[in-house]
Amino acid sequence: MTSHPSGLPSGNNASLTCGTCTWALGDTEHRVCLKAAAPASEDGPVVQESDLACAEYETGVNCDPCGACCREAFDSVPVGPEDEATALAHPEFIRQYDENWRDLKRVPTATGTRCAALCNDGSQGQPYRCVIYAGRPSPCRDLEVGGTNCLYARRRVGLSV
Secondary structure (H helix, E strand, O other): EEOOOOEEEEEEOOOHHHHHHEEEEOOOOOEEEEEOOOOOOOOOOEEOOOEEEEEOOOOOOOOOOOOOOOOOOOOOOOOOOOHHHHHHHHHHHHEEEEEEEEEEOOOEOOOEEEEOOOEEEOOOOOEEOOHHHHHOOOHHHHOOOOOHHHHHHHOOOOOOO
């Protein structure tokens, strides 16, 4: 089997390129393959948008059936001082530990916990939805769809290898 520029096995679909792969991040000058990067690293091997996709190619991330970032992938979402509007508007979703620490409540699932503000089960017709999306705390707003933390969350819940 031939090797891809990332070092991963080459794919077998000539119509797919690194330019449309979820794992390839960066601009045209410096695009890296996070799939081939060391764990928790954002500095993978350089790939070109036009490189034919490797065997690990994955299409763009769609949040609706995913919800990984709100599910078991992360244990806590801090609600900091900059999120006072969230805390005031949605006190039913806030856990207050002491005057210095609060986060979003978690509810039990079969495999761990998930954010209490996440509704539905991700199935067809029941896509995951955040009931406080418009006023979600800053860690949620800062999480980039398809970014490193998003892909990490997807790996943790088994949506990506």
